[in-house]
Amino acid sequence: MNKCRVCGEGQLERREIWIGCSHPSCDYWLHAECMGISAKTKAFVSSIKWYCVKHRSMKH
């Protein structure tokens, strides 16, 4: 598992939901909790498109 780009930790019991950049060649991951959406479910997280800082600024 990758390290969270926000807090630098790996898998944590209380931070089991991860969000990855939706760009196909990007490995940017962070905890959903570190994004401030800890109340959401895994289903919610997997349904959204999210891009890291680098890819967010690109047109897609």
Ligand SMILES: [Zn+2]
């Ligand atoms: Zn984190």
Ligand SMILES: [Zn+2]
């Ligand atoms: Zn990215």
